[in-house]
Amino acid sequence: MGNGWHGKVLRVNLTDKSCTVEPLNMEWAAAFIGGRGLASKYLTSEVDATVDPFSSENKMILATGPLTGTYGAANGRYMVVTKSPLTGTIACSNSGGYFPCELKYAGYDLVIIEGKAESPVYLKIKNGEAELADAGHLWGKTTAETEDAIRAEFHGDAKVACIGPAGESLVRYACIVNDKHRAAGRSGVGAVMGSKNLKAVAVRGTGGVATADNAAFRAAARDTLKMLRQHPVTSEGLPALGTAVLVNIINQSGALPTRNSQCGTFDKAEEISGERLAQTFLKRNKGCMGCVIACGRVTRLADPRFSGAGEGPEYETLWSLGAACGVSDLAAIVHANYLCDEYGMDTITMGSTVACAMELYERGLLGDADTGMPLKFGDADAMVRLVEMTGKGEGFGVRAGLGSYRLAESCGAPELSMSVKKQEFPAYDGRAIQGMGLEYATSNRGACHVRGYLVSPEILGVPEKLDPEAVAGKAVWAKAFQDVTAVVDSAGVCLFTTFGIGIPQVTRLFNAATGFGYSDEQMMEIGDRIYTLERLFNLKAGIDPSQDTLPKRILEEPLPDGPLKGAVSHLPEMLSEYYDVRGWEKGIPTAAKVKSLGLA
Amino acid sequence: MVFLQIYGTLRMMLGGRESVELPCYEGDTVGSLLERFQAEERIAVTHKLIDDRRMLHTGTIILLNRRNILHLDKLETPVRDGDVLALFPPGAGG
Known part of the structure; x- marks a missing residue:
């Protein structure tokens, strides 16, 4: 269509195995833009709000925006919108990396996934052509194994978004991992995908994104990129230390929720800080497609107990698997972060659930017979073990996979879940901020x-x-x-x-891309x-x-x-x-x- | 003495040094301490925190005994013996 949107929706019915293309509702696009807004409009129009999130009546929408895949700022995001099995609310989780742009370049604005497959499948999209393929051989594989296998059998340059074993076993905070290390993380969107027996979406797209006014878009993009390259946060702070720089800032401000929010400072914050990560396991920074900020952390573990390489941890993860659990063992946190990526779990809810379990254990509301091991604040080995058990669906990990609210409620103490609407806090104390x-x-x-x-x-x-x-x-x-x-x-x-940048710059890019004059x-x-x-x-x-x-x-x-x-x-x-x-x-x-x- | 805690890219610039102690004199302010810090280091460091007009960069955080100086008297905030000054160049996350 030449105006940011392609004007195409791919509708995939897993029950009857059909893939059909329909025109995008442009009236809705004008009113809700794309991505989160437009997918929410489709979801709320097509799904009864009272459905069971794990039922076939729930739908899951993968949505790009009109600026996704353009070069205007850091325009590489996509959204996953569905009804959340963790909260019962509408869920919208977003991710960057390379998958979102690839999806856009394949020619679709939205992919609506409905129904439920009888057996595991994955969705293959190649430049406007889509089909479902058997995924029986992929079931049980980690996210990285899944991506490697799909690229080997479908297309070497395909970008893959998939679930790990946690999504398959319906861990209520399972995420969808793309490009191995980026995640639509929160609210259990991966569990919805698992409930539909959909293991992955693999995309190969070689098209582009046309803009309505090329000259105006180039000028807007040039000015926006200049602002990002000049702002001290986006030009230096985020590239150098990533989000992890916040550990010391938030701790010094007295707002770092520690030991399940029992206090607001962590006396060992320095040991899990971005500065320490930079001195130890950080190899380099990395950007999502076309991004000038490049806040991602490429890390490699060099520790007698753990090995491996990956991306992160981000600030939220350093906190959730660290301070929230009273854990200051940075190598253990990095390792547990890798495990969350491999099994496909939201690190915020995972760490917060471990923290909640630790408080329940220390208060005697959980015992060794429940957990199978001592579970005390500061015990890095126990934290790692519980992450692993949750990812594999083993023992007490099954209960941890319900999230902190349901776990604490089952122990008669829901007030010990640091959550709102059953979703756990991120890394900021609401008393201090x-x-x-x-x-x-x-x-x-x-x-x-x-x-x-x-x-x-x-x-x-x-x-x-x-x-x-x-x-x-x-x-x-x-x-x-x-x-x-x-x-x-x-x-x-x-x-x-x-x-x-702010709304004026986003508006300018949007108008130049779409031809609108908002x-x-x-x-x-x-x-x-x-x-x-x-x-x-x-x-x-x-x-x-x-x-x-x-x-x-x-x-x-x-x-x-x-x-x-x-x-x-x-x-x-x-x-x-x-x-x-x-x-x-x-x-x-x-x-x-x-x-x-x-x-x- | 005043204890300067160094964070973020400033720490990277200073070879990983986490803190510095500086003598404190009558009438010292956050601003004068920063100038003394730079003089002692003999390299430009304050530009990471403030601009040519002695204004804090957007995103710079300077905490005096864990209180942000933007809610005190900014660079004119008095500093006393034993105070702890935490210096964060602009950074962010989420």
Whole structure:
């Protein structure tokens, strides 16, 4: 079509083994952009919000954006949208690497996967042609083994997104791994894929992405790339140390959730920091396709106990498998991170679940008879063992595969799960960073940092510095960040670009690519529309506003240490303001709001 | 003495050194400590944190006893004997 979108949807029915192509609904594309927004529109239109996520009625949509595969910024993202088996909410997980651009170059904007295969299959896509192939021989293989096998039998240059054994055994936080080390990580999208007996999607695409106004796009891209190359965060901080640089920053700020959020600082943070990783196992940085930031970490383990090579760990993983578990053994964390990639598991929920299990064990709510081993904070060997058991579906690993909420609930102590809507916190304490607490409570996929990353203004001072202890005004910031993120996720752009650019640059790229003439305000309204659409789905799914809350620990137990010792979350004050800012009456979008966004 | 903790790319620039101790004098501020730090190191280091107009780069974090100086008096924040100053050049993640 020559305007960012290809105008094509590939619909794959696993039940009747059909692959059909249909035109993209351009009216919806105009209203929801692509990626997260457009896939959410399709999902909410085609799937009953009350379905069992593991039933054949649930669908899974792989979605690129109109900027995916273009050279404008860091435009190599795709989204996986489905109903989450972890949270029961709408799930949207995104990933970079090379698979997303390849999918776009194969000629599709969206791939809608529906039904359920009788036996394991994988989807082969080659430049507009798609077919299902037997995957019986791949079942049980790790993600890397699967990718190697598919490339050997399908196409040597194919890009592969697949599940590992965790997705097959329906670990509720299984992810979809592409390019071996990138993951659509959160909310259990890999488990949905496993429930459909779909092992992998392999793509070979050699087409391109046409833009409506080539000259305008080139100029916009040139200016955007210049900004990213000049901004100190995107030109130097992220390439040099990656996300791992945050370990010391967040720890010094008293916001590093430690030992299942029992405190906000970790006395051994230095040992698991990005600086230490750079001195030990880091080999080089690496970018996703076409990215000028290149925040990825290529690592190789050189340790008497472990071997191997891969990518990461990222900051969130250093925290979840490290500080959250009281573990300071960096080699063990790197090894466990590799295991999560191989088995296909979200490292945030995995580590948080280990941390929760450790607290349950130390409180006597789990015993050796349950776990099969001592499970105490700081025990790196136990952490690694439990990751392995979960990936393999062995012993206590089966219960750990349910996530921390269901595990803690089964022990009679759901309050010890550091989660919202059954999805675990990422690596920031909501008592020390007030806005993040609000963000966790209101995120449409459960606790999450990449729905509205208020750490950026509250701690990092980007784009401007906010006081993390302050409460007033955080609702306005939360809504703005959530809406911006929805736009960025829908365009196909990496969220990390927003450290260096903003909505004006994304809008300019979008307009040049599509030929549209949206204003920044119109783009922000689209963000609001997407966020509200997701909210409406969750309400229909039975996720009511009473679940916009935080664990008792964060609301009532004062931080025992660090510069913000004594702090608790002031969520109730922020939440009512947030609802007002959103135009939601007691958490429910008003009829007027729904109508004004065109969602009626 | 004031204890400077060095992080991120600044640490890489200084060969992995994690901390530096500097004498503290009457009237010292964060800004004057940074200038003394640079003078002692004999290489340009402050440009990692502040620009030519003595403004902190967007994303620079300087914590005085774990409090961000942007919420104190910025580079004019007084420094006293025994204080800990943590220096983070711009970085980010998520």
